[in-house]
Amino acid sequence: MAMVVNGIIADLNLSCYAATTTTTTTFFTTTTNTPTISIDGDRGCNWNDWSPVVDWHAISGGHDDDFQNLVESMMDDNTGLHHPYRFNREGYNSVLSPEPMIVDDKRNDTEDCKGLRLVHLLMAAAEALTGVNKSRDLARVILFRLKELVSPSPNDGTNMERLAAYFTEALQGLLEGASNGVHGKHMFSSGPHHRDDHHQTDILAAFQLLQDMAPYVKFGHFTANQAILEAVAHDRRVHIVDYDIMEGIQWASLMQALVSRKDGALAPHLRITAISRGGPNRRSIGSVQETGRRLVAFAASIGQSFSFHQCKLNFDETFRPSTVKLIKGEALVINCMLNLPHFNYRAPDSVASFLSGSKTLNPRLVTLVEEEMGPMGDGGFMSRFMNYLHHYSAVYDSLQAGFPMQNHACALVERVFLGPRISRSLAQIYRGRGGDNEGCSWGQLLGATGFHQVNISFANHCQAKLLLGLFNDGYRVEELANNKLVLGWKSRRLLSASIWTLPEPDI
Amino acid sequence: MFHPKKPSTMNSHDRPMCVQGDSGLVLTTDPKPRLRWTVELHERFVDAVTQLGGPDKATPKTIMRVMGVKGLTLYHLKSHLQKFRLGKQPHKEFSDHSIKDASALELQRSTASSSGMTGRTMNEMQMEVQRRLHEQLEVQRHLQLRIEAQGKYMQTILEKACQTLAGENMASGSYKGIGNQGVHDISAMKDFGPALNFPSLQDLNLYGSEQLELQQNMERSSLDGLMPTNGNMCLGKKRPSPYGGSGKSPVIWSDDLRLHELGTAPPCLGPQDDPFKGDHEIQIAALSIDRGNDIDCVSDMYETKPILTGDAMGEKRFDNSAKLERPSPRRAPLSTDRMNPVTNTSAMPQGRNSPFGIRSERPVTIVFGWRRCLRNYLYWFQGKF
Numbered sequence: 087m088a089m090v091v092n093g094i095i096a097d098l099n100l101s102c103y104a105a106t107t108t109t110t111t112t113f114f115t116t117t118t119n120t121p122t123i124s125i126d127g128d129r130g131c132n133w134n135d136w137s138p139v140v141d142w143h144a145i146s147g148g149h150d151d152d153f154q155n156l157v158e159s160m161m162d163d164n165t166g167l168h169h170p171y172r173f174n175r176e177g178y179n180s181v182l183s184p185e186p187m188i189v190d191d192k193r194n195d196t197e198d199c200k201g202l203r204l205v206h207l208l209m210a211a212a213e214a215l216t217g218v219n220k221s222r223d224l225a226r227v228i229l230f231r232l233k234e235l236v237s238p239s240p241n242d243g244t245n246m247e248r249l250a251a252y253f254t255e256a257l258q259g260l261l262e263g264a265s266n267g268v269h270g271k272h273m274f275s276s277g278p279h280h281r282d283d284h285h286q287t288d289i290l291a292a293f294q295l296l297q298d299m300a301p302y303v304k305f306g307h308f309t310a311n312q313a314i315l316e317a318v319a320h321d322r323r324v325h326i327v328d329y330d331i332m333e334g335i336q337w338a339s340l341m342q343a344l345v346s347r348k349d350g351a352l353a354p355h356l357r358i359t360a361i362s363r364g365g366p367n368r369r370s371i372g373s374v375q376e377t378g379r380r381l382v383a384f385a386a387s388i389g390q391s392f393s394f395h396q397c398k399l400n401f402d403e404t405f406r407p408s409t410v411k412l413i414k415g416e417a418l419v420i421n422c423m424l425n426l427p428h429f430n431y432r433a434p435d436s437v438a439s440f441l442s443g444s445k446t447l448n449p450r451l452v453t454l455v456e457e458e459m460g461p462m463g464d465g466g467f468m469s470r471f472m473n474y475l476h477h478y479s480a481v482y483d484s485l486q487a488g489f490p491m492q493n494h495a496c497a498l499v500e501r502v503f504l505g506p507r508i509s510r511s512l513a514q515i516y517r518g519r520g521g522d523n524e525g526c527s528w529g530q531l532l533g534a535t536g537f538h539q540v541n542i543s544f545a546n547h548c549q550a551k552l553l554l555g556l557f558n559d560g561y562r563v564e565e566l567a568n569n570k571l572v573l574g575w576k577s578r579r580l581l582s583a584s585i586w587t588l589p590e591p592d593i
Numbered sequence: 594m595f596h597p598k599k600p601s602t603m604n605s606h607d608r609p610m611c612v613q614g615d616s617g618l619v620l621t622t623d624p625k626p627r628l629r630w631t632v633e634l635h636e637r638f639v640d641a642v643t644q645l646g647g648p649d650k651a652t653p654k655t656i657m658r659v660m661g662v663k664g665l666t667l668y669h670l671k672s673h674l675q676k677f678r679l680g681k682q683p684h685k686e687f688s689d690h691s692i693k694d695a696s697a698l699e700l701q702r703s704t705a706s707s708s709g710m711t712g713r714t715m716n717e718m719q720m721e722v723q724r725r726l727h728e729q730l731e732v733q734r735h736l737q738l739r740i741e742a743q744g745k746y747m748q749t750i751l752e753k754a755c756q757t758l759a760g761e762n763m764a765s766g767s768y769k770g771i772g773n774q775g776v777h778d779i780s781a782m783k784d785f786g787p788a789l790n791f792p793s794l795q796d797l798n799l800y801g802s803e804q805l806e807l808q809q810n811m812e813r814s815s816l817d818g819l820m821p822t823n824g825n826m827c828l829g830k831k832r833p834s835p836y837g838g839s840g841k842s843p844v845i846w847s848d849d850l851r852l853h854e855l856g857t858a859p860p861c862l863g864p865q866d867d868p869f870k871g872d873h874e875i876q877i878a879a880l881s882i883d884r885g886n887d888i889d890c891v892s893d894m895y896e897t898k899p900i901l902t903g904d905a906m907g908e909k910r911f912d913n914s915a916k917l918e919r920p921s922p923r924r925a926p927l928s929t930d931r932m933n934p935v936t937n938t939s940a941m942p943q944g945r946n947s948p949f950g951i952r953s954e955r956p957v958t959i960v961f962g963w964r965r966c967l968r969n970y971l972y973w974f975q976g977k978f
Contacts, residue, residue, distance in 0.1 A: 201963030209970065246963060290754050294747065308739060338746035339739035346738065380753070384746055461975075469974035476971045479964060544725070548732045 200235070201246035207232050208250060208475065209468075211257050216467040216516070222261060229258050238501060245482045248500055253475065256509040260516050292502035293333075293427055295495050299488025301557045302426045302581055305573045306455035307336040308553060309583035312546040314419050315343055317451040317587075323416035324354045327397070327447070329440050330423055330430045331360040334377040341381075341390040354417075356385070359395040359410055361440070363403060404439035407446045418449040424456040424528060425581050426481075427503055431510055441528060442535045445588065452537060452586040456528045458572055458579040470515045478508060480578035487558040487575075529570065529584045537586035539569035547571065628669045637662065638673065648678045 207228055214225035238251040297303045318324045324344075326337070337358060344353040358381065362374040378394035385392035397409045412418065422441065424430060430437060444452065459473060481504065482496070489495045533539075542565055550571055554561045560576045570584040619629040630638075641659040645651035653670035 198962045202966055205963050205967050205970070287754060287758060290750070294751070297747070304740070304743070307743075308736070311739070333750055335743055335746055335750075339742045342739055342742035343735065346735075380746075380749060384749065388742075469971070472967070472971040472974045476967055479967060483964075545728060545732050548729050549736050552733055552736050 197244055197246075201244070204232070204235060204246055204250040205475070207235070208253055208257070209472070211254075212468060212471045215257065215260060225257070225261055229254055229261065233258075238497065238505070245486055246479070248497060249475075249479055249482050252500065252505045252508045253478075253512070255505070256512040259509055260512060263513070288498070288502055292499045295489070296427055296485075296499050296503065299495065299499070300485055301554055301561060301573065303335075304553055305550060305563075305571075305581060306423055306425050306583055307339065308549055309542075309546055309571050310421060310423075310453035310455060310585075311336065311340045311343060312543070312549055313453055313540065313585045314340060314421075314451060315347075316543055316546075317419070317540075318354065318417045319347075321417040322354050323357070323413065324419065325357045325359065325413065325416040326419045326421055327359045327361065327410055327444070327449075328421045328423075329361050329437070330428045331358070331374060331377055332428065334358075334360075334381045336421075336423070337381055338384055341385055341392065342388060345388050345390050353390055355391045355393070357393050357395065357413070357416065359397050361399060361405070362396050363399050399436060403433050403436035405436065405443045407443045410447060412447065417451075418447060420444045420447070420449045420452040422452070422454045422528070424454070426457070426507075429506070431507060434514070437528065438531065441531055445535050445537070448588060450587065451540065452532060453583070454528055454532060454586065455581065455583045458574075458582040459527070460579065467515055471512070474508070474511055474515070476578065477580070478504065480575045480580060484558070484560060484575040484580070487560055527582075529582065529586075532584075532586050536588070538589050539567065540585040540587050541568050542571055542585065628665075630673060634662070638670075638677070642674070642677070648674065 211225050211228040211232065214221050214228055232250065232254045236247045236251040236254055238248050238255075293303075314324075314326070328337075331337075337356075341356065344356060347353065358378075360374050360378065374396055378396065382392060382394055395411065397411075399405055420441075422437070424437065441452075441454075457477075459477060482500070485496050485499060486493075547563070547565060550563045550573075554563055554573070562574050562576075564572050564574065564579075566572050566582070567584075569586065570582050572579050573581040573583075619631055619634075637660055638656065641656045642648055642651045644659055645655050651674065653667045653674055656670050656674065657665060657667060
């Protein structure tokens with residue numbers, strides 16, 4: 087990391103340090119005059135405490151050349167042009183190709199170079215926080231440099247800059263949290279991203295934008311609804327337990343579908359139980375009761391017989407199956423939406439208790455929509471960090487594809503939904519807990535609990551494809567593992583909707 | 594001379610009969626003798642193609658040479674090879690010139706490739722294709738209804754939120770700085786409310802940056818107390834703000850407030866909207882007719898503007914070439930009574946693809962974009978650990 091630091095120092099105009107660009111493993115030339123420097127936002131980092139020698143070999147894990155090249159490239163402004171990594175693969179596409187990418191004009195060159203530099207800086211910061219040669223001071227410096235380069239503002243940020251802004255903020259939070267020894271749930275209670283600070287209308291506007299610009303919301307809802315419709319085709323009563331109902335928009339289209347079933351059968355009576363949180367600081371847009379009222383009114387308007395119930399979680403937000411009121415003869419469906427606009431990533435214990443607890447209710451069907459992060463494995467912080475960076479850069483790109491000229495719209499969605507999610511995800515992997523239940527997905531948890539997979543029907547797959555056709559070309563849907571439809575953006579998988587059921591009990 | 598084995602001299606019968614020529618080819622005897630691809634012949638064909646390196650490498654000429662079957666013409670091989678190639682790609686996306694044709698084609702391909710070209714009678718295959726086609730049309734119809742239902746529901750939420758907001762405005766009086774404009778917006782929304790399907794933020798496209806600036810100038814002063822979020826967004830760097838620095842990055846706040854206002858008060862036709870008024874009204878009308886496709890409508894409106902930043906993404910799309918002609922035909926199947934909004938021109942040949950991957954004609958430099966590098970790093974980390 088020597089190169090980085092030297093470079094940064096040069097930028098800060100500290101005349102006593104020569105800016106060397108030769109590859110060297112020494113941190114500083116030893117000098118007797120070490121002036122005290124006050125730097126804005128530096129919080130009193132004392133330069134004297136820097137270690138003079140970096141164990142290059144230890145950092146790079148034996149791949150000295152690669153890493154040196156990497157770090158060099160961080161310093162060089164012409165980074166993108168002569169990059170040592172000559173992989174023959176696309177940034178997103180998994181199709182092998184011998185052609186390098188082609189970019190049009192000089193402005194795009196700079197943008198790519200800048201984007202690359204940000205990536206490198208973020209990696210360096212993450213490495214400094216958690217790598218073999220942990221150095222919080224180094225991380226601090228790198229983050230400071232990053233902050234100069236990035237901004238979440240829509241006015242002057244490209245995708246990468248805004249994305250990097252949130253990652254920087256998240257890393258900063260990790261840095262501070264580590265130094266304060268704070269490991270509480272509300273890590274950013276003072277930051278601007280804490281969900282409850284968001285004005286209600288912000289959230290509403292962002293939610294609407296998200297719906298319009300990207301298929302995430304609709305994909306999850308429609309896939310789940312289609313599976314539900316198929317599963318309860320012959321039932322007189324349907325009961326759905328929804329983990330995070332938000333405004334209940336998913337059920338509007340389900341009700342419509344129930345009412346207009348082709349075979350002319352009378353629509354079944356629909357009952358929805360919404361799980362609500364006991365704690366004081368919950369809610370997205372109005373309360374669960376508000377949602378209930380709205381759903382009742384909507385059902386009345388289309389002639390669907392409907393009733394709405396609420397069920398509270400325990401104070402520690404775990405789920406008690408006994409709180410759900412069941413009626414004999416009804417088809418029970420468990421619905422769990424964990425994807426983008428939902429804020430329930432804050433409570434993985436709660437989700438776990440809900441999913442495993444629902445087994446005792448013996449549901450007909452379980453629909454689960456979650457973010458698809460790919461195999462997490464035991465890669466350690468860095469590989470998961472890179473995974474998240476890659477994941478969210480795809481999300482950002484896809485959002486921008488939805489509203490190409492409207493950076494303000496994207497920025498709002500990012501601020502309301504993505505920023506907190508990023509911070510939270512990084513915090514979770516930093517503290518050694520997998521973003522999704524220690525390295526496995528919620529789907530895997532369901533499988534482990536004893537649920538069986540339900541095949542995705544042709545109609546469901548077809549519907550997903552048609553839905554994506556309404557949005558940008560870059561989206562694609564694929565079927566994985568029989569019971570899962572995965573929505574992806576240009577070869578990065580983003581969201582998966584999976585269907586589960588319990589095996590028939592032996593008589 | 595009557596050579597019973599020579600197909601060309603056979604009289605046509607009412608039913609197509611197959612005769613075997615001396616080369617071993619089976620030809621039908623209808624007026625236009627057509628080659629019948631028997632299982633064996635097809636197998637020989639597949640062998641030859643594999644020998645030549647796959648359906649994309651093989652050409653009719655070379656296949657003919659390799660197969661060495663007399664009587665087999667280039668014409669036969671050309672059409673069979675084409676069908677074979679298409680049959681090999683059952684994962685091709687919906688190409689939507691008309692969704693009916695495309696899906697029929699796709700279904701045919703997939704059923705053909707899965708069942709073998711000669712494994713079934715034409716009737717069976719056709720029935721299968723028809724069945725799937727029907728199902729697909731059903732799905733399409735239902736999808737449209739479901740999207741509409743969601744839109745209607747979203748409407749009720751927005752109306753409710755608007756009313757709450759109006760109430761707040763009246764009560765708090767913090768809109769004094771904006772004064773009439775704020776209230777006017779709300780009431781304007783109410784008038785237009787029922788007419789809009791996905792209300793709100795599609796109107797963002799009408800609010801170009803100039804518009805936002807205009808609003809911001811007026812609202813800046815009154816915002817500081819209103820928004821609960823603090824101006825920590827700058828992350829340390831003070832960017833020069835055209836509105837003067839109040840130290841709290843008012844630009845961001847103003848944008849956001851504007852946006853949420855837009856979200857709850859969609860058309861907000863204040864006096865400053867005059868330049869856009871014409872377009873706006875037409876758009877509203879279009880939106881109210883064409884319920885299911887507003888997303889489409891919006892995206893296309895954006896793409897009529899030349900977008901350079903998109904190219905900076907630098908992603909090359911391999912399957913681009915097939916999709917150049919998309920915008921209008923794509924939406925046709927979902928809504929037959931669609932009225933195209935004024936600004937939506939289908940003159941853009943690139944359609945949806947334009948920001949992503951269509952190369953412009955300008956001179957190029959070769960760069961590895963940051964996305965590719967990011968992905969490579971990711972693989973590196975995943976591989977090593």
